[in-house]
Amino acid sequence: MDATSLIIIATTIALSGLVLGGCYWCMYSLNKEVDPTNR
């Protein structure tokens, strides 16, 4: 596997992790407030 492929894989994993992690955090924060069972 060449360096370019490794960079594409690393960027894809990093960006996906960042965005999905952000979504998880948003959903957690919102639901914690409106649903007592989430706390």
Place this chain on the structure above:
Amino acid sequence: MHVIPESWAHLHILVSLFPLIGLLFVLGFYATALVTNNDGLKRVCLLVIAGLGVLSIPIYISGMASIMPVSERQGVSEGLINSHYNWSLYALIASILTAVAAGYEWMRSGNLGRFSANALHLVLGASLITLLLMILSGESGWLINHQELGVATKGAINLPSGSDIPEGQGTPQAWSHWHIILNHFPSIGLVVALGFFIVALVRDNTVMKRSALVLFTICGILGVPTYVTGASSMWALTDPPLPYISQAAINAHRDMALWTLFALAATGVAAWIELWRFRYLGRFSQRAMYVVLAFGVITLGLIAETGHRGGQINHPEIRTEPLPTDPAAYLSPGIETAINNVQWFVPWQTIHFFGYCLIFGTVAAVVLRVFGFWKSMPFSAIHRILPLGVMGVVMNVFSGMLMLLADTFRYVNSNAFPPKMAFIVIGGCAVLYFSLSERLWNTKAGEEAPMAAKWVAGITLLAWAGVIMGGRLIPYV
């Protein structure tokens, strides 16, 4: 920002569409006031409708003073100016009469402490007639300066030598036409939303707050087709090139348009989240309301500058300084090059697919409950997952716009692209329905959802399915 007019023609461009687009949005507030019987909102709407009528005076004066500088421009026909003058005169008269009726009812209701139903309906009817006349006036107005709208076929057939577009395949000028219309909606909508929002905060009117938050969200949704039609217009105006269009001026405009798009999305999402939270908490968070206000003000600043730069592209009569000349001096061409590289295209495309999964999964769950599945759950339980779908929309607005920048020409000239964009707007507005409908929210465990909700659910499912299918078909049709 360049919000202070520097000539009569500039003033005319700045204010002439406020009564049309402004009235459209104010009528939304007015209809809400009538349906919810909210007296405070009714009075504010009457006052604003009267105020929009007063704008007829500067519009008429600036329009008359603009005739001379505009008619000096090559290719501007006297017939078009006359047609615009005639329709505008009818529209202005209707606007003033509507304003008088609204102003009179505002004063009368203030004195008596109650409204006349007949007067309220008269204002509504007169406003709708005014709106129709203003649409005709607006359409005849932008035909005057936007000569490119009339050269669509000619541009495609008489290709200049060196163009790489196959004969008959120039980007249609219909994109420019749509952009000229659409760009006024988020900009004027934002002014109206901010105005009502500030009054609502001062007077602590919950219905008005919710209505203003809805309008912020609608402006956020409309940012997408506005940006997309703008990106498409660039190709329609520059490939094959039109002699009076500067690529550098377009780049200056679209740099700011990209920031505006993201700011509109942020404001829309912040407003929508507050609407969502209100369902559970029964009140608004004061801090969140000020966050929405701050986002709205910042977005308005960005959109004002974007509009100014956009106006410079095709309105030589308002230019007071030389246009930029270096097309490479702006960010957008660099973003295009970067995103066109597979190293960035693939990660953003991955985010785009994650976004689709979130949107379609959320839509499927909501729609199936509305259709009658999982009736043991109240709708409020399903309502809780709506933010997942909205996060998907946000992810796809960011990633989709960046992917569009990678190869705008190919995307906008695909037959699958216009329906995809239309479905996004329909699908986005449908999400608002699921967030706002009182009857749906009150659907308890074991109960059927209202029939109207089932129709909206069907449309929503088809719209988002259409968005995904349109996206996949783009490279092939």
